[in-house]
Amino acid sequence: MEEHMEQEIDIRDIFYILLKRIKFLIIIPLLAALISGLVSYFYLTPIYEASTTLMLWKEQTTEVVYQDIQFNRQLVNTYREIAKSRLVAEEAAKRLQMNLTPAELSSMVEVSLVKDTEVISISVTNKNPELASIIANEVAEVFQNQVPLLIKIDNVKVIDKAVPPVSPIAPRPLLNIAVAGVLGFMVAVGLAFLLEYLDDTVKTPDEVHRLLSLNVLGTVPAIEEKN
Template sequence: MELRQYVSLLRKWLWLVVICTVVAGGTAYVVSKNSTPIYQASAILMVNQGASTTSADTAYADILTSERLAKTYARLLTSRPVLQETASRLGIDSEPLKEAVTVSSVRDTQLLEVSVEGPNPELLAQIGNVLPAVFIEQNQELLLGRMSESKASLEREIASVEADIARTQEALSAATDENQRIRLETSLAQYRSTYSNIVFSYQQIRLAEAQATDNIVVAEPAEVPLRPIRPRTMTNTLLAAVVGAMIAVGAAFLIEYLDDTIKTPDDVARVSGLSTLGAIARLKETGGTRQLVAWLQTKAPESEAYRTLRTNIQFSSVDKPVRSLMVTSAGPSEGKSTTAANLAVVMAQTGQRVVLVD
């Protein structure tokens, strides 16, 4: 099919393309306008891994650990205890939060984005701010709870060693024998060494607590959204209009592909392999009778078409003049008699003797 045929086909079915485009675009516009607007509020969290106290060379490892923690926290932020506590503080049901809250980690960063979607923008902003706060509190309680037992044990040991040091010092002050004093001084040195080690361990746990409390911070709190994220009325309308136009064009090409009727001289040549001798326009009937336009309207375009047909018939067989012609068609009332009568008239006008049998 040539380009001009495609253009002709589109012009033929332009009305269908326009109708489908308008209907699809209008439907999408109405549906989008009547849909409940959905808003989105987002908060940004930053995950900090506590700096290593051994060497600055571990900074890169700390960053990688923070990224892995971010992925872990992204899952924990939507856990059932966090959602239930958030819903309890806001006085809402926790079930809708499962579908409304999404948490994603920003690639190659230590950031988490907490997004909440729903029809109430004020409530979304509250959820976006309360949810991280609840998670931070629960995460701190979890981390500190694991260290509280160790701290309590070390505190008991410190108190016990302090008591041993105090008793040893009293005994040393009251001792008069030199050997006894040497033994007490040795014990006192051991107690003090043990005390120093225990205090050092205790300070390490306190340092770990301090690092844990600063593990997650809110980098950007959620704000009340001013515009809905969907429905996007103009985008939906344009997309629907484009899809409608594409469907109409596809339907037009399908109809033309399935249509095997002959409409043009090119169709005749393509199907039969024969050339077309002429084309006669459809004649308008007046008063219910057929017109002999070749006799009554000799200057009409239809009369000229019949004369062209006569000439083409004569030149199609120059060596052997045509003596008889049969006019037929695939169905009734397609103009066989009209064509035969007018063709007989134009042939008679050249001086030939013509007999018409209908």
């Protein structure tokens, strides 16, 4: 019973502290969300991503057998490393003629494997959506040409060429605003408890009764000084 009463008192105290600092709980999250929105919409540069997909295949007249599929899947990781190699980056940069170093081009490229398939995805991020698609398609073409030269197997086929993306992948203003609002609220709550901890004054009759369990017999009003 006593534990239940103590829990109720603690909850009431917490509610009282937050209610007393309600302005912080409103202003700080709103301010954080507003700043995040302004930065996301007006200061951060949009980043676009274009992707092309390639599939490992084997041109033959007979039916594809299980061994061929397994063989291709074992090669997928090898192909991923080839697509990310300096050799492919250098050749793609040379063909693009855009004053890009192999390192700069490679930093834009991400090669991923579609799980449990023989499909490879080559994605490129760039501030320019059209340039992103051009680089992705060029890297895919260079990669497709290099595979037969490196491992003597010509079994890479483009499924979908990259097209200029319509929407950027970053920044994500709504998500940024939501996260900023939540973080702002957490900061406001922490600030409210910190100020309450540092404030050892009693300001109202209700606080006297709540903290000391004493009834207030009278109060002395504040008197303004006259000039």
